[in-house]
Amino acid sequence: xxxxxxxxxxxxxxxxxxxxxxxxxGLTQNTCDSYCPFGGLVALFPLFKYKAYTCRLTELNTALxxxxxxxxxxxxKSFCSWVCPFGSVSEWLxxxxxxxxxxxxxxxxxxxxxxxxxxxxxxxxxxVLTWTVWQFDLGFRAYDPFYILFSWGGHGTFPWSFAILAxxxxxxxxxxxxxxxxxxxxxxVMDPLSRLGxxxxxxxxxxCESCGGCDAVCPHRIPVASVAEVTARNCTNCLECIVSCSxxxxxxxxxxxx
Amino acid sequence: MKKALIxxxxxxVLIVLAFATTSAYRVPTLELKFPGSRPAVxxxxxxxxxxxxxxxxxNYFAQKIAGVPGVVAVTTYARxxxxxxxxxxxxxxxxxxxxxxxxxxxxxxxxxQIFTTRAQRDLP
Numbered sequence: 001x002x003x004x005x006x007x008x009x010x011x012x013x014x015x016x017x018x019x020x021x022x023x024x025x026g027l028t029q030n031t032c033d034s035y036c037p038f039g040g041l042v043a044l045f046p047l048f049k050y051k052a053y054t055c056r057l058t059e060l061n062t063a064l065x066x067x068x069x070x071x072x073x074x075x076x077k078s079f080c081s082w083v084c085p086f087g088s089v090s091e092w093l094x095x096x097x098x099x100x101x102x103x104x105x106x107x108x109x110x111x112x113x114x115x116x117x118x119x120x121x122x123x124x125x126x127x128v129l130t131w132t133v134w135q136f137d138l139g140f141r142a143y144d145p146f147y148i149l150f151s152w153g154g155h156g157t158f159p160w161s162f163a164i165l166a167x168x169x170x171x172x173x174x175x176x177x178x179x180x181x182x183x184x185x186x187x188x189v190m191d192p193l194s195r196l197g198x199x200x201x202x203x204x205x206x207x208c209e210s211c212g213g214c215d216a217v218c219p220h221r222i223p224v225a226s227v228a229e230v231t232a233r234n235c236t237n238c239l240e241c242i243v244s245c246s247x248x249x250x251x252x253x254x255x256x257x258x
Numbered sequence: 259m260k261k262a263l264i265x266x267x268x269x270x271v272l273i274v275l276a277f278a279t280t281s282a283y284r285v286p287t288l289e290l291k292f293p294g295s296r297p298a299v300x301x302x303x304x305x306x307x308x309x310x311x312x313x314x315x316x317n318y319f320a321q322k323i324a325g326v327p328g329v330v331a332v333t334t335y336a337r338x339x340x341x342x343x344x345x346x347x348x349x350x351x352x353x354x355x356x357x358x359x360x361x362x363x364x365x366x367x368x369x370x371q372i373f374t375t376r377a378q379r380d381l382p
Contacts, residue, residue, distance in 0.1 A: 001262045008266050029311040029339050052287065056312040058337035059285040063276035071272050078265045199264055239262060253261040 001239045005081065009088040016085040016150045024152070032085075032150040033141065034058065038186045040065025042130045042138070054136035072190045076197030080180055080187060081238035086146040087180055091219070093169060094176025105175050112221065115182040116234075123185035145169070145179065177219050181234070191233045199237065201230040202254035207247050214241035214251060229254065280337070287336040288316035292329055297346040300330055302381040303355070304342045309373040312336050319373060322359040326350050342381065352378060 019035075022028040033039055039061035046054045053059070071079055080087045098104055107115060126140045133139070141147045141156040145168040148161045171178045180187055203214075203224060214224040220234040224241045242251045310319050316334035319341055323329050328349025334341045343355055356378070362371045 004262060004266065008269070029308060030337075034337065052289075052313070053285060053336070054313050056336060058280070058287070058335075059283065060276065060280045060337055063280045064273075067272035067276045071268060074268050075265050078269070082265055083269055199261070237265060253264075255261060255264065 002243050005238065008082050009091075012083050013085045013088050020150055020152055023154070031056070031147075031154050033138065033147055034060065035064065036061065036146070037064040037068040037079075038189070039138070040068075041189060042127060042140075045131050046136045055138045057138075068186075068190070069193055072193040073196050073198065075199045076194045076235050076237050077187065077190050077233075078199075078237040079190065080184075081236035084146075084186075085150060087184075089149070090169075090172035090177065090179050093173045094219075097173035097176060101174070106221075107175060107178075109221075112181075118182045119184055119188035119191075122183055123188040126185050181220065194233045194235070195231060197231075197235070197237075198256055200254055201235065201237070201239070201241055201251055203228055203230075203251055204249060207250040209247055209250070211246065213244050213246060217241060217244040224251070284335050284338070286333045287313055288320060288332070288334045290320050290333075291331045292324060294330075296330060297328075297348070299347060300344050301347045302342055302344045303352045304340055304379050304381055305352075305356070305359075305375055306338070306340050306377040307359070307373050307375055308339065310334050310336065310339050310341050315372070316341075319359055322361065322373070323355055326354060326358045329355070339376070352380075 016032055019028065019030065019032060023031055033056055039057045040063070043053055043057040043061055046052065047062070053061075068079055081091070106112075129139060130136060138156060141151075141154075142158055142161045143164055145165045147154065148157050148165040151157070153159075153162060168179055168183075201224065205228065208225065210225050212225050215222075215226075217240045218224055219238065219240065220232070220236065222230055222232045222235055222241075224230055230241075237253075239253070242253070245251045307319065309315055313336070316336060319334060320332045323332060323343065326345075328346035330344040330346060332341060332343050343352075345351075345355065356375055359373045360371065360375065362369045364370075
């Protein structure tokens with residue numbers, strides 16, 4: 001399962017890097033933001049008000065946002081752990097950080113719960129600023145590590161944008177998944193739909209030894225060992241809990257409770 | 259393991275659907291009708307233009323051809339880098355339109371060519 005997910009992650013990272021390479025060679029005019037579902041969200045207001053897309057946003061961003069919504073209802077936040085290229089990069093950096101630093105840096109639970117709400121602040125700030133101060137221009141690109149990295153300082157970024165990118169990369173190296181857990185506005189968009197997620201990890205109490213191994217490996221600190229079904233909004237269906245479980249059939253994916 | 263395959267399959271299906279939908283239903287980035295009465299005969303040409311990639315460059319493209327006599331309307335699509343221009347064939351032609359938007363700009367002593375044509379086709 002882990003290999004399958006890694007292959008899918010590599011495909012999306014390679015696709016994004018390929019797009020960047022083609023852009024740098026002058027073979028395409030599109031950049032990574034042309035394929036970002038978050039663009040579909042910031043395009044909504046001008047689309048209803050002026051019946052037009054702004055900046056580089058197109059109908060593809062809207063279609064991908066709708067697809068993301070359907071995907072989240074179907075498979076929870078699997079976008080984060082299977083598709084998002086920046087999520088993959090931060091996951092790999094976090095793993096490397098754990099090996100290099102030889103310790104697992106974990107934010108204290110209380111601070112973690114408070115910090116997780118930062119995503120909503122970032123989401124509201126980005127949307128409101130885009131619709132007001134930035135006049136529908138994608139001003140947040142200068143602060144968006146995904147765009148800065150995969151457009152390699154493309155249009156709309158500044159030299160200091162790389163300092164932001166470096167800061168975020170160092171952060172996820174030291175505190176794995178810090179960007180995804182505390183700052184990613186797209187993650188905040190998916191939260192309400194993720195609770196509905198049809199495909200969930202299910203624990204069979206009879207087979208489970210409650211060793212807590214699944215809790216320890218969950219990158220989003222979900223107490224898998226103490227629930228019958230994982231309904232937590234943060235679950236990205238990365239399946240690490242299932243992979244690490246020593247008891248056969250104690251954890252499995254359930255589809256509509258089956 | 260089999261159930262885990264649901265995730266990549268769903269991802270692939272949804273991405274294909276998103277691309278298929280947007281190929282079928284294009285939304286213009288800019289739709290502009292130039293002032294004046296519409297001539298009896300109007301022709302349309304579609305240019306694929308390097309440089310037409312967002313709302314801003316679409317506006318600039320429209321600005322560049324606005325001065326050409328006989329231009330009736332322009333519609334741009336940033337995703338496909340295309341621009342459809344409607345024109346009065348008795349007053350202008352595609353070559354004149356191309357020359358207008360491909361005309362280089364000078365900024366602080368440097369010459370820039372913002373728009374270059376990749377393809378061109380007449381529309382029915």
